[in-house]
Amino acid sequence: MTDQHSKTKTNGAGGPAMREVRDSVVVRFAGDSGDGMQLAGTQFTMENALAGSDLATFPDYPAEIRAPAGTTYGVSSFQIHFGAVDVKTAGDELDVLVALNPAALKVNLRDLRIGGTVVADSGSFTARNLAKAEYEGSPLEDDTLAPYQVIQLDIGQLTRNAVEHLGLSSRDALRSRNMWALGLLLWMFDRDKQATVDWLRAKFKGVESAADAAVATLSAGHAFGETVEMPTKIPGYTVSRAELKPGLYRTVSGSDALAWGLVSGLKSSGISRMVFASYPITPASPLLHLLARMKELGVVTFQAEDEIAAACAAIGASYAGSLGVTSSSGPGIALKTEAIGLAVATELPLVIVNSQRGGPSTGLPTKTEQGDLFQAVYGRNSDAPVAVIAPATPADCFHVAREAVRLATRYMTPVFILTDAYLASAAEPWLIPDLTTLDDYPVEMRRDPDGFQPYTRDGSTLARPWAVPGTPGLEHRIGGIERDSATGNISYDPDNHHEMTRLRAQKIAGIAADIPEQSVELGPEEGPLAVVGWGSTYGSLFKAVERSRAKGMDVSHIHLRHLSPFPRNLGDLLGRFERVLVPELNAGQLLAMLRSTYLIPAEGLNRVAGRPFRISDIEATIVRLLETERTA
Amino acid sequence: MTDQHSKTKTNGAGGPAMREVRDSVVVRFAGDSGDGMQLAGTQFTMENALAGSDLATFPDYPAEIRAPAGTTYGVSSFQIHFGAVDVKTAGDELDVLVALNPAALKVNLRDLRIGGTVVADSGSFTARNLAKAEYEGSPLEDDTLAPYQVIQLDIGQLTRNAVEHLGLSSRDALRSRNMWALGLLLWMFDRDKQATVDWLRAKFKGVESAADAAVATLSAGHAFGETVEMPTKIPGYTVSRAELKPGLYRTVSGSDALAWGLVSGLKSSGISRMVFASYPITPASPLLHLLARMKELGVVTFQAEDEIAAACAAIGASYAGSLGVTSSSGPGIALKTEAIGLAVATELPLVIVNSQRGGPSTGLPTKTEQGDLFQAVYGRNSDAPVAVIAPATPADCFHVAREAVRLATRYMTPVFILTDAYLASAAEPWLIPDLTTLDDYPVEMRRDPDGFQPYTRDGSTLARPWAVPGTPGLEHRIGGIERDSATGNISYDPDNHHEMTRLRAQKIAGIAADIPEQSVELGPEEGPLAVVGWGSTYGSLFKAVERSRAKGMDVSHIHLRHLSPFPRNLGDLLGRFERVLVPELNAGQLLAMLRSTYLIPAEGLNRVAGRPFRISDIEATIVRLLETERTA
């Protein structure tokens, strides 16, 4: 459906007689915040994963904790894109929209493709709910839904029917509407429901009646598809297996992967403790919450009184020989600015995770954006270079976190990880890495007092020694006032300051020699057009380039993990393309950096709407650029 | 002496028989922090100004409040460059160094030109003081001073002699050594001492004995030059009058001019009150101190608990219809980052003065640097454009402050003023402007409730209305969450956010239409080389270009006041030069901005040593670039 190759064929064993075959499908569950959409979505994801689909998911919550029921701003949704093909994004357009109330329909309908399917709970389209959603009349009765296939079902009533025999109250019964809808969708896509049944049984262990009700509802929804006789025929689809690399898989969100990556990095460094100091803020908090439950893995989490204290505590921890990590999103990172300067000056390891969100200021706290690249690279007083890296996908967060730990400890420097609201909650299947095969990068603390000077640098990395309080004979003083380039004592000497400024810059620039050369994700290493991105736009960019190439366009996709310093071959590589398009969810930040560094007339595609790119927008721009190229 | 045209000629009336004639001279008074060097320097400046010299001064203090006497880090100095020619910097090299103790000699000698004159107080070259200055032997006795003309005098003893008849203690007498040295120098340069005598009498009004002592010492120093018979002959010089525009002059430091400019801007805006909220920090504090004494001019100063509170209080004041101004230097500005984002989001006027100093982190608190341009332009979370301007000279601070007030109130935006430690304390003669001829820019607060919406914009400036609490009928709510582009109510709408992001950027970009086109300071508007600078490097750049041009080199000087947005013709202008050299006291910040904006292969000349550029370093680079040009 997201691609053009859908056709109808007769299916052999298992499902209903006629199922359309699709390469990939985008489904969104939408309902009120209290309707359990995240849960239905997560289970649907799991069943698809078990059925061998590749997939990508994108949950979307309201900013309010519990907005009044039935309102448009109280709608919660969960989108999943799954299929036989390499699925890289949660999908531009919906093929199927499940809407459990009018507000959910109102808010989500614009994303449904023409001809797509709406599954609507007609029982919820009451006058009151319609009014709350600001519908004049019922969209189920006027021509609002004319361009779509509509399956109206009184899911509330069907759910009540399903659990009638269990003697539940109507209120309790209605809580399971999500399970009924899930059951129906599992049927539609010919998916098993056993994993969900098992999960429900485990979840409600001890409360068998609740488990029974949920399972009964799920089964009822599933059975309905099989047996129904209805004015609207319910379509069935076959989405075949993806060709995933063999191995053991799980789904992983960016937050999970980041947390695990940090822990894995900690192990690889050989440092015994991570002090993760943070202050709650959307969408960064989940990382803090996850790590708060990993105490037995050497993680001490500290909810500080504010972001400044969090950054400072992480610095204090690194000073004392732990791995100091701090995390926030834009406004909180802004507050850490001064402290990060101290880490630059004292050359201590520090990992800073920025889960970017819409801004400026409080902005759009739950929405995604790539607006903090400038802040990470340039946003401090004076010349204060740091390393900056960004994950491309939820699973990539694992490796990026490990890389951050490696760079921070090897180069005695702050390292920014720029993730975002999208990556934090989006999920994808993940081939669980064999931890024993990951490269270790053991850290050597300085122990030997002989010839020790706190600012004498390692010849190759230019890092100063990590000399930790408690070590006899290494007593020394460091601080934020400029330091003598060897002894670390306060120095106001002009030439020393010039030299130290140079050394700080050179140390970070030198990282370029220690990271891979920039590769091309897709397409040739030269040509008329390169699409260059960073961070969470990876999937959209990749898909847009893939589709364009499939249509015969000569375009390549380059995706940067390392934003400071850039990979050493980047200038050469970009120089081999006639045009460079830099799509970003900001006003053109990487764009400015590439232009100033390499003096190439790169062009931006900038969308700042709190959401991932649509693949089609990028495709359209590729077409436009290649055409102007031709006609120019 | 700083120029090559020195010669000896017979002088008619007034001074001694033979005085060398010089176009300009650089003198530095140096001594212990307690020796009164700032005072001597200030008076010397005044007498030169009264004698019609153009001049530039540069005081340099130790970071310590009162470092132990005699130490090298306790040395305080005051440099003055004065002359008949257009004096734009405090001078690269010293012609005369007054050193009141060994430490002062030790620290300052490297700046004396070969052949220059040292005036040393030999009485202070005791074993103890020599040791404190880390001299092995006395430099007055070995060949340390061989390359220079040396005038050794026991100034302490001469001072004691001068006040003997007044019955002062030896200790009290020694306090006047600075006056003795000042008297001698006034004689050397054929300057009057009357203004100083008057000033001393006024200062010590009521303590006649102190006044008598100071005047006696001053006169003794002066008389000494006239009458002495000494092994070393004391040279006399004639420095003729500069051709200054006629009018009433005073000397002005950057801090003075900024304070007055802000007040003048306040008057021009018609706003009745300025709330200047700050937190002490070197070198920004003087501005706070000055304004704290201007309460009767409508200025309320507020020493907040920290920089965040200061920025927030200024925002709260602007919200309530005052002019909110906040001020700090790098580390403090870093702390204000989040609050500035709020001002961007709520579109309130805010003037932010950053007195830049050496960094990163605490860095070199008393030393100058241009390291915070990136922070001002790029250093916030998300896309948060603001206006950024920078003064070029102490006097220019006046006009730049006025411009900041104009832009902040007209465009409802934060405006950064990037001054620095050098400008803050450097001084120059200033033709006092006729306040009645300055352009007013009266601010119109919104009063009319009819059709009022807090985010409906002015068609030409794109500014929203300034609607102040207390105004009946305009009650409304604003905040940091993204706002609807008309009503200002919270809006999570994706397209609204995209549009608001665009509007914020366009409003700032639009300022380019409201500021002068970029002019060329010196040289033609096209050619092989432009030297492009900003801020306090003005004098060095101008002089370097002037000298190079005098030597026949084709080079122009362009100096930017407006750094965000750039003047609308800047790209065109720079495009007319084959090469663009961007000297900065940072690692290349304007450089990166020019390269990314205009894609020109501009080159940097970067020196980060806590001091102004030497003119000669820039000249050398100009030569190098023009020569490679020729040979390329």
Next chain:
Amino acid sequence: MSHSVLPQLKPKDFASDQEVRWCPGCGDYAILKAIQKTLSELEVPRENSVFISGIGCSSRFPYYMATYGFHTIHGRAPAVATGTKLANPDLDVWVITGDGDGLSIGGNHLVHALRRNIDLNIILFNNEIYGLTKGQVSPTSKRGTLSPTTPRGSVANPISPATMALGVGARFVARSVDINQAHLVEVLKQAHANAGTSFVEIFQNCIVFNDATFADFTDKAVAKENQLLVEDGKPLLFGAERDRGLRLDPATWTLEVVRPGENGVRSEDVLVHDETNRTVATMLAGLEPPEFPMALGVLYRDPAATFDQQVLAQVEPESEGRGLADLLYGGRTWKVGD
């Protein structure tokens, strides 16, 4: 300042047109109603009231008031409000903050507003949790609180907002409860009447993340027994029958609960509330159920000159004095040419 002459406004005239977006059942609704009622009873003009807040569920408050409102950034409302007041001391400025906003990230601004005694009404909605960010512990959370950041229970000691305010020199400290509208409105009026920083802590129920944390003195069943409603000059008696009271034990310098008429306790033994006694106020602020009742009302009040008055008094006297020109020409000047 010219105020529109308005007919007396009703509480609903202080409600903005924005839909209130707190969770159903949140204590914030009751506080909103109480403040709207307070303003209508105070007969203040709408345009003269300004609500300035930080970030948190509680800090969404200004959007719902038909007055001027500024939803600023996390923890900084007292600082913004200080600037507003220095710009225009005639405004009625209310600061709305939460236990996270006002005591965690914003603790220092609160402290300094209080010590300066700037004329603000600071209303702290204490729900002992971070609501907006989904339930992490705050500086007032009880020890052992389970939360996403303290899955094994919090180990930090909570801060008592009122005690802290008294410790830094606050001159008006009061407490009330979200659901006790009559008491709350009265306390808010007192706060409004006080010149200087009036600090009001409101116990507010977060039904989603910290439900019933104040139940031991707010539950209907126990409220009467466990709330001590203090009044200046009145004995510190409590209980449905007002049969229990507080007495000072001079040996241990502590307060104890006594029943007048029992065990030889006389009515005169019961301490009489003196609003100006900081020591007693501090002890009252520290009492907690179950051993003690929760003290509510104006615990401490001892007005003094406000910061804004004093700062502006230094400005006014000479206002007619020097102009800028005097400054510029007033220094040491010299003439060039002619």
Next chain:
Amino acid sequence: MSHSVLPQLKPKDFASDQEVRWCPGCGDYAILKAIQKTLSELEVPRENSVFISGIGCSSRFPYYMATYGFHTIHGRAPAVATGTKLANPDLDVWVITGDGDGLSIGGNHLVHALRRNIDLNIILFNNEIYGLTKGQVSPTSKRGTLSPTTPRGSVANPISPATMALGVGARFVARSVDINQAHLVEVLKQAHANAGTSFVEIFQNCIVFNDATFADFTDKAVAKENQLLVEDGKPLLFGAERDRGLRLDPATWTLEVVRPGENGVRSEDVLVHDETNRTVATMLAGLEPPEFPMALGVLYRDPAATFDQQVLAQVEPESEGRGLADLLYGGRTWKVGD
């Protein structure tokens, strides 16, 4: 942690090779000496002591100690030290701060360190002025102080560091004077002995910008008369002859100065210092000359479990438990291919 076995170190063994750069006559010199003496008498190994400071004259302190030292940024030393302690609770961590550093910009970090009771020794050099930035008022400056930012006199009420500490739940609060080495060393030893946050305020003379601000109780001539050196379990007597004492007036809940033996005052009437009584400690912290003596020594001490111990106790028990692999493989997984 292996410590070097050292012969007993002398005070000068704790001096670094850096030249001390305070103004001649600054009270900081005396404090430096006292701390070096304290460490030598405590016989702690140099490598185990860490001095962490903010920014200010006082905060230059770590450079002068031959231990580990970290001169951080303005106001943040308690936060940095908290991280250091969570990383390695075995270190002896001293925080050095000033009245500006610790109470103005850094007030909130101090408050939260105190309420958490993390095991730090926080030494606040109170000179009632900003020294390093040349003499502006600080949060402890007396009303009316003339300074570059308050040319017509400051109008804000000063904060009492000790009172504030008590108000936010500090469990060890002490005070001493720069020039009283014996007393200071003893107080510092007590602070060091206390597990949890030990807060010590030292009255320190800034000879350049605020000379003699404490003269009314530190001048030799009046010191004996105007200093009350408190000791647990001992009556609160003072004066060269120890002839005056403090008595509680139960009617007004205030302290009064009495002379035992005169006007019917008995020795037993004089209050006996009880370090664990927060109410009395708060009153003692609030006393000021000339009406009252200045109370010095350990005003309050009531140790409790430290934050670091408790946090790390939650980590340790299961340390031998799950590994990362358990987490990764432990969720819902599925196999692809074979």
